Amino acid sequence: MRTGIATVCLSGTLKEKMQACAIAGFDGIEIFEQDLVTSSLSPEDVRKMAADLGLTLDLYQPFRDFDSVTEDLLAANLRRAEAKFRLMSRLGMDTILVCTNVATATIDDDDLRAQQLAALADLAGEHGVKVAYEALAWGKYVNDYEHAHRLVAKVDHPNLGTCLDSFHILSRDWDTAPIEDINADKIFFVQVADAPKLSMDVLSWSRHYRVFPGEGQFELAKFMGHVVRAGYTGPVSLEVFNDVFRQSDVERTAVDAMRSLIWLEEQSAKWLDTNAPAAGNAAGAGGTQAAARRRYPMELATLPQVAEPAGFNFAEVKAADTGVLEKVLGQLGFEFNGRHRTKDVQLWTMGHARVIINEQAPEAAEPAIAALGFDVDSPVIASARAQQLKAPVVPRKSQANEEVFQGFSAPDSTEIFLCQGNPDGTAAWTREFGEGLEVPSGARTAVIDHVNLAQPWQHFDEAVLFYTSALALEPQPYAEVASPSGLVRSQVMQTSDRDVRLVLNLAPVIQQDGADPGTAPRKTYQEHIAFAVDDLVATARAARDRGLAFLQIPENYYEDLDARFDLDPGFLGTLRDLNLLYDRDADGEFLHFYTATVGSVFFEMVERRGNYDGYGAPNAPVRHAVQYDHLHDLTKTNH
Incomplete structure (x- = not known):
């Protein structure tokens, strides 16, 4: 499993965050826009530093409030998008996260949304960029990952795909089983976060109380099990907004984050083993659960197994x-x-x-x-x-x-x-x-x-x-x-x-x-x-x-x-x-x-x-x- 983390999870400067991620052993990172905007490093410096540290730059995010808008606002949004695509070229990045509209959406029309997303995908294709479209749990018109993916399928453009974020899905108690029906080629990115079960508005919950996998109460192993069965092979990246983490020692938090993904990988493998598909799809006579799990493109590593202390x-x-x-x-x-x-x-x-x-x-x-x-x-x-x-x-x-x-x-x-x-x-x-x-x-x-x-x-x-x-x-x-x-x-x-x-x-x-x-x-x-x-x-x-x-x-x-x-x-x-x-x-x-x-x-x-x-x-x-x-x-x- 390829591991990643969004820089927004950590305290410090962009340079300090990148160094901490490398020390913790992550494969790649998501560049959160504010971290780049406030950094003294040029995009070329960031690109070189990532290469020197052995980190891939997997996602540029977020691009907000694009769809469901009037024609004049669409033109402005496309100009803004093209500027970001040129920036991504300097960074050496090829995937951008586009969130469903929250603030400027005024037209609730799926046909219009599809047309606007198609225009964005065309522009992205000219710059060699892939657009990962994500349904925010508090999106004005689109807040369901299945709805977001129906729009992606309707556009049917090679440069437009889906981003699956566990928080936006599990905080709304959406069923995760339909993930398996999504064409793996159209899942451009997967983000994971855990959270305690709280009774509050979803936006505040998301912005302040997300935690790393294993530190909350979401069924993340089940979520990841469906992602694996869908055939996804890309990064599994942490996106955690947490007031405490962003005040804590950056290297220590990065290690904690990496530990959480190692734990999640193991728990996901266990979930797949105990929730095997019906007979005929398993490993076959004499096969093992692990062999059945290996039929999926994403390989999940496991840890040495131990019993609880006596x-x-x-x-x-x-x-x-x-x-x-x-x-x-x-x-x-x-x-x-x-x-x-x-x-x-x-x-x-x-x-x-x-x-x-x-x-x-x-x-x-x-x-x-x-x-x-x-x-x-x-x-x-x-x-x-x-x-x-x-x-x-x-x-x-x-x-x-x-x-x-x-x-x-x-x-x-x-x-x-x-x-x-x-x-x-x-x-x-x-x-x-x-x-x-x-x-x-x-x-x-x-x-x-x-x-x-x-x-x-x-x-x-x-x-x-x-x-x-x-x-x-x-x-x-x-x-x-x-x-x-x-x-x-x-x-x-x-x-x-x-x-x-x-x-x-x-x-x-x-x-x-x-x-x-x-x-x-x-x-x-x-x-x-x-x-x-x-x-x-x-x-x-x-x-x-x-x-x-x-x-x-x-x-x-x-x-x-x-x-x-x-x-x-x-x-x-x-x-x-x-x-x-x-x-x-x-x-x-x-x-x-x-x-x-x-x-x-x-x-x-x-x-x-x-x-x-x-x-x-x-x-x-x-x-x-x-x-x-x-x-x-x-x-x-x-x-």
Whole structure:
């Protein structure tokens, strides 16, 4: 599959955009007119630079408001078009995108539109240009791709074809199956974009909320499956209007974009495999699905296939001063299992929950989640898949007789390590901290239940796609939680059996005053690791006896809890006494408590009763409010 991207997707100058696209590995680009108009590069410079970077210039766009106009306006539009055709010759480009008219259309007449498009096609033919006619979802008279293609077929000119744009088709819920009936020679270009399902006008939705494939909710694999079956062989190009992407680092966004097309290519191949045509059109007796797919002109590459992770292997917290972390883990009931024989790291365990404390942090670095380990069937294959999806490799030095971890970086810089899981939940690498540690104490009385990672605002969608494509986690419907500093968008990523639950939070920045007058406010993103135990009340009592500083829950919460659930007075008293939070649904109950925050990290202990599958969502605003008050109290104390 030939990959492309419109320069409008990215931040920066045209030069910076082209360089980023080449670095990310795109085959070609669409030149968005404004990027050229505002560039100091001449068309000849752009042409040479593209050649030097190994990029093809696939599409010049957009040419707006051409058809359905009066005769005098048509003449002006043709003059404008001829100027663009001459410009394209200087650029070395041969395809232009012409959108259906929005602003100047005044005559709703298909015969007239066909005549005007024929005049444009004749002019384009004189300049060796192909016109890709695209139905905008908000076009005044033409907003349906089938309508646009009927006009193309009516004109029947070799220089006029159709542009299929997934957003304009899927945002209007048009059926994509008729794409297969379009003559492949008349599909001049294909653009793809994903988007969340929103209730708003289509124009605003399109201009601000498009995302890369895999980051929204459109059925793009199905759309592409029909495109492939139609016989299309040209570029599959991203056209994404997104306010966040156009403010983010250009190279990083380009890599995210390329990852999305690699993912889409794989998903499209899977869709074709599972939606094969009726018998007689398949590969034949003894044939494979892949062989049946190869009957189409466009070849879709696939990635190494991996199963979803079997569970968390470990969580790693890094800090310059680890004393408070050690104290809190000990108070929670974790056991210190020694230091690594060659690295400045410690191992703490409770049952099968393993926490590594990494002391190799820069001076004055506060505690923060640094890495997560996942149990997978084949770490090497899973790592190869992640690397093909543009995940940066994390180098890790290992000496003889030490476990070799496959590692790569997530978008938020959390390091992800792939570990060879054992059926009994043990980990061979723990022997590097001392003999006899493969069988943890406490059997399965504790495991890592979930990890909550805060995501920078400009990379939230990137993180969702990354964990979906590289780790086979499934995104769940996102939720929004109120906090004193703003709404927190929460996105759960999990395996089908819930043994891995990763919660991504697009959290508002919590501001703290600078330590010294005139310094910038310090920004703190809070994250946490949650551990599941069999008896939370006993765990909490033991932790209190060891001196643990619990997050202090206000009395108002317990009065509301009593009103909502009519709990046994003795049980309610236990919750209040131990600062425990509680939730209940039709499937079971949920008890949990939080520690105070250390640096940007805090810990949560949970107990799931019955088949409760949530995270205590009604309690989240309480936690946010108490942490906010605590943080601001600390700020006042420090000043």
